[in-house]
Amino acid sequence: MSNTAKSATVIGAVAVAVASVAAMHGNTPAEAAAKEKCYGISLAGQNDCAAGPGTTCAGTSTVDYQGNAWTLVPAGDCVLYSTDASDEVYKLPATADGAPREGALDALERDIPSA
Amino acid sequence: MPKTPPPEAEAGQAAFAAALLDADAPIPADVAKIRGQAPEKRFAVYRNNVVVSLISALASAYPTVKRLVGAQFFDAMAGVYVREHPPISPMMIFYGAAFPGWVESFPPAETVPYLGGVARLERARREAYHAADIEPFTMEQFQAVASGVAPERMPELRFTAHPSLRLVRSAHPVFSIWADQNGHDVPVRQGGEDVMIIRPRSEVTMRQTPPGGFTFLSAMSAGQTLAAAAASAEAETQGFDLASHLTAALESGVFSGVKAPEG
Amino acid sequence: MADFTCEADIPARTGVGLKPEHYDAVLAAPEGTSDGSAHVAWFEIHCENYMGDGGPPHAALRAIRERFPISAHGVGLSIGAERGLDPEHLARLKKLVAWCDPGLFSEHLAWSTHDSGFLNDLLPVPYNEETVARVSDHISQVQDVVGRRMLLENPSTYLQFETSTLSEIDFLKEIAARSGCGLLLDVNNVYVSAVNHGYSAEAYLEGFPLDLVGEVHLGGHAEDEDDFGDPLLIDAHDRAVIDPVWALYDQVIAAIGPRPTLIEWDNDVPEWETLAAEARRADAVLARYANAKDAAA
Numbered sequence: 298m299s300n301t302a303k304s305a306t307v308i309g310a311v312a313v314a315v316a317s318v319a320a321m322h323g324n325t326p327a328e329a330a331a332k333e334k335c336y337g338i339s340l341a342g343q344n345d346c347a348a349g350p351g352t353t354c355a356g357t358s359t360v361d362y363q364g365n366a367w368t369l370v371p372a373g374d375c376v377l378y379s380t381d382a383s384d385e386v387y388k389l390p391a392t393a394d395g396a397p398r399e400g401a402l403d404a405l406e407r408d409i410p411s412a
Numbered sequence: 413m414p415k416t417p418p419p420e421a422e423a424g425q426a427a428f429a430a431a432l433l434d435a436d437a438p439i440p441a442d443v444a445k446i447r448g449q450a451p452e453k454r455f456a457v458y459r460n461n462v463v464v465s466l467i468s469a470l471a472s473a474y475p476t477v478k479r480l481v482g483a484q485f486f487d488a489m490a491g492v493y494v495r496e497h498p499p500i501s502p503m504m505i506f507y508g509a510a511f512p513g514w515v516e517s518f519p520p521a522e523t524v525p526y527l528g529g530v531a532r533l534e535r536a537r538r539e540a541y542h543a544a545d546i547e548p549f550t551m552e553q554f555q556a557v558a559s560g561v562a563p564e565r566m567p568e569l570r571f572t573a574h575p576s577l578r579l580v581r582s583a584h585p586v587f588s589i590w591a592d593q594n595g596h597d598v599p600v601r602q603g604g605e606d607v608m609i610i611r612p613r614s615e616v617t618m619r620q621t622p623p624g625g626f627t628f629l630s631a632m633s634a635g636q637t638l639a640a641a642a643a644s645a646e647a648e649t650q651g652f653d654l655a656s657h658l659t660a661a662l663e664s665g666v667f668s669g670v671k672a673p674e675g
Numbered sequence: 676m677a678d679f680t681c682e683a684d685i686p687a688r689t690g691v692g693l694k695p696e697h698y699d700a701v702l703a704a705p706e707g708t709s710d711g712s713a714h715v716a717w718f719e720i721h722c723e724n725y726m727g728d729g730g731p732p733h734a735a736l737r738a739i740r741e742r743f744p745i746s747a748h749g750v751g752l753s754i755g756a757e758r759g760l761d762p763e764h765l766a767r768l769k770k771l772v773a774w775c776d777p778g779l780f781s782e783h784l785a786w787s788t789h790d791s792g793f794l795n796d797l798l799p800v801p802y803n804e805e806t807v808a809r810v811s812d813h814i815s816q817v818q819d820v821v822g823r824r825m826l827l828e829n830p831s832t833y834l835q836f837e838t839s840t841l842s843e844i845d846f847l848k849e850i851a852a853r854s855g856c857g858l859l860l861d862v863n864n865v866y867v868s869a870v871n872h873g874y875s876a877e878a879y880l881e882g883f884p885l886d887l888v889g890e891v892h893l894g895g896h897a898e899d900e901d902d903f904g905d906p907l908l909i910d911a912h913d914r915a916v917i918d919p920v921w922a923l924y925d926q927v928i929a930a931i932g933p934r935p936t937l938i939e940w941d942n943d944v945p946e947w948e949t950l951a952a953e954a955r956r957a958d959a960v961l962a963r964y965a966n967a968k969d970a971a972a
Contacts, residue, residue: 432796
């Protein structure tokens, strides 16, 4: 541990910080009491014992991306985002936005701490 | 040019396994011929099952990555990955751990520099989803412990990270891009983002952490003392506010316990 | 041979493969039923999907097993592999069976793990003395570790081996005799393999050791063709059971009476009600022969 971390200043600051946290009124989120119904199945992932797609498809062809055979370019929603470092706003105006949106399964907060 | 002789077919599961992942490899010698011929299409059923099921496992683990590059590109990219990194474990729920790092060095994807970072987020979410179920350490529990610790010993407190806690740092706005792609209305601005992923109880939650938060939480989850973690965060972010970060961490269920200083 | 306890708490009724897509529908049903249909009496899980440390999959399984018997069906043990069983995977299986306490426990006659990794498919084995010995040893090991009798499932296969010297039935009989395992009779697999290799499914079933059957599987398959244009059926589990397979199922249940029967539907998973309708159809067959048995008694 560095000397800085051991300095009296830091010790004092940590003690004050902990004391202020310890003095807070109980504020545990009510999540525990909420009925847990959402299983977030999009995250589940699967082993199964079914066979796949038959006799012709990806399994019998390989694509050599190091040679000239790789002609595919990313062509999904990545076109929505600029990668130009001079762009302050990374997301381009959604002119041709038709991207499917799925429902949010997760609580999402922009930042912590919120206070 | 001299003609390369076709490779000799071998028998047994080693030959079978090799031929599954390499479509140019001969069909194993012990596979029964039909009308004198090696049954190419019949063997192709197994080749397809293996490769397609693994690509599909990656697609279900990395849905946002797939949306970002499109299905055709994703499937081709995943097809390369599954041959280079076939699973070691039979648990498909954890397949693809090396995918984010691999994507970052996959030349055809370099026009999407944030792709690997988004993959890291998705991986972290998957791991948090399947992590052990442990009640998070609450603010009340912390207050009870803290009341028994002398102020000068406070800096020596160490916390145990909740098993679902994952921290992702990216040079790209991966949190905003993920959120934008998954139905949340957030602006996507230039610049790196730090993300905390946690499943204190039933739901995986994800938050962008403010400056210093990533370093503070990384140090805490590595078992460092509160003072050392605060010092690391302060070194990175001047004016790091320990009280507000500690409060937020406790309220988010980031820890599963605290170790009071000994002696 | 060890004496394995086997909780007989899976009724000789219809169950379905548990899919995450259906957790909510299953748990929303009134107590004692599944979505009011009352024809789905139990659920089967794929063990590997519940081998994480915790989280929503465990929570869902705990909630469902409070209301329904659960059968555990492994898909990753690689019992037919030339290499030994993975002790870590066996330990995970033991742990899962310990907390989930399934009424039935089954695995496949197949391999999927080699030195190069896990291949995520049910790959075929040659039917000969060498494989009999290996598979029997592996099953004995599994039964010893897990503490349950295992049911071994007959496979869907797309090719055969020059090195096979036994019929599939003699092969299964010998393994059951040596290991003490029971059999899981997948009627769709019987049909798929019979068509693919040009033999009679009815004759196969007449020769099958039906007294060893602890569970029956039914599922849908896809149709393709081989290099010569001959039919090649694929065990895709992506659609309804076809009538010829229902007829074979009838033949089996008529011969041995009701057995726990599973509807498998793993790809293009339908709405819960579609699955429940398949279950009703199987349940009607089971009810018919249960009544016939009662009438005869």
